[in-house]
Amino acid sequence: MALSDQEILKGLGEIVDEIAGVPADEVTPEKSFVDDLDIDSLSMVEIAVAAQDKFGVEIPDDQLKDLKTVQDVVNYVHKNAS
Amino acid sequence: MHLPEPVSGARILAFGGYQPDNVVTNDDLAQVMDTNDEWIRSRVGIISRRIAGPDETVADMAVAAAGKAIANSGVSPSDIDLVIVATCSTEAPLPNASASVASRLGINAPGAYDLNAACAGFCYGLANASDAVRAGSARHVLVIGSEKMSAWVDPLDRSTRIIFADGAGAAVVGPVADPQDEAGIGPVSWGSAGDIADKIVIKDRDSFLFQEGQAVFRWATTALYPTALDACERAGVQVSDLQAFVPHQANLRIIEALARRIGVPRDRVADDIQYAGNTSSASIPLALARMAERGQLTSGSPVLLMGFGAGMCYAAQVITVP
Numbered sequence: 001m002a003l004s005d006q007e008i009l010k011g012l013g014e015i016v017d018e019i020a021g022v023p024a025d026e027v028t029p030e031k032s033f034v035d036d037l038d039i040d041s042l043s044m045v046e047i048a049v050a051a052q053d054k055f056g057v058e059i060p061d062d063q064l065k066d067l068k069t070v071q072d073v074v075n076y077v078h079k080n081a082s
Numbered sequence: 083m084h085l086p087e088p089v090s091g092a093r094i095l096a097f098g099g100y101q102p103d104n105v106v107t108n109d110d111l112a113q114v115m116d117t118n119d120e121w122i123r124s125r126v127g128i129i130s131r132r133i134a135g136p137d138e139t140v141a142d143m144a145v146a147a148a149g150k151a152i153a154n155s156g157v158s159p160s161d162i163d164l165v166i167v168a169t170c171s172t173e174a175p176l177p178n179a180s181a182s183v184a185s186r187l188g189i190n191a192p193g194a195y196d197l198n199a200a201c202a203g204f205c206y207g208l209a210n211a212s213d214a215v216r217a218g219s220a221r222h223v224l225v226i227g228s229e230k231m232s233a234w235v236d237p238l239d240r241s242t243r244i245i246f247a248d249g250a251g252a253a254v255v256g257p258v259a260d261p262q263d264e265a266g267i268g269p270v271s272w273g274s275a276g277d278i279a280d281k282i283v284i285k286d287r288d289s290f291l292f293q294e295g296q297a298v299f300r301w302a303t304t305a306l307y308p309t310a311l312d313a314c315e316r317a318g319v320q321v322s323d324l325q326a327f328v329p330h331q332a333n334l335r336i337i338e339a340l341a342r343r344i345g346v347p348r349d350r351v352a353d354d355i356q357y358a359g360n361t362s363s364a365s366i367p368l369a370l371a372r373m374a375e376r377g378q379l380t381s382g383s384p385v386l387l388m389g390f391g392a393g394m395c396y397a398a399q400v401i402t403v404p
Binding site for chain 1 (some may be wrong): 125297304335
């Protein structure tokens, strides 16, 4: 069964909390990872790897650089989830 | 034909380390390029690094580190019959560093070769040394990692200049005295990923080192932990029994992520990078030498080593602290 955007957002919040120490409730769709959540490029890689484990969706580095906001990642996972 | 009498195992007898005198702090770098102490610490975990003098060579640093290892081992230079220098940063392709290093240390006519497996070089050399002692082709082997990475780093490239540094580390390897009591050097688990070799390159002799940081980070933190677990399994050692995990000091973020994957608690993980920087093949023996000096290693304890880097080569083995 496909995950809803809400479920992806919740899971992503947990990942960001664990990896970057940003409280999950601050991980809202409009936030920019770099500008609002102060997450750097290496943490983004860790988040991508954790997202792959959690959602089964691989986010390659060349795609990752275009995912600026939380909503971008939610959309990417939603679109690519099998 | 007579075959040499093989011995049942090889062990490390002693370590030695050397760092150049010149300390370069993050604040020093901030004065010449757009960076700052907080940024460097948070990205790579380095507080300061050592940079060799303009005339100081890979061989000079190797001699300094190996001299200490030989003195600590109690083995006479005349009893060493193989010298391996792991390096990827020598000044010239010929001659190799190892033969002249051996000569300067008073080691008479040993087998001598340089080994390039980049940041995995020391673990590769240690595996070769262990096998040579076991097979009877050498009685004592000197394994050195020595690097002058600063010579190959673009002084204007922030992404590499803050990371790479210079130094050397060495170990003397010999036969186990009693195979019942000593675990020695465990079987190596090694490999390479040449399909992604373009992620860390020095293109030619006129080029500087280039690396795709994010790709290397992803590879190191996701692809390597099974090799570390395999090395433990082959040695018959549980991860929970390791006194220390001494990975290549690539970047503190990589080290911590890798340790989490393997399941080693943070307080058992070497973080020598903080004051040494990334010294490629020298980082593991240098960290070991400094940990031994500080009394952080207990004789007889198992320690997991893991080198990884350009190639992309990787290798891990469990050693017993001398």
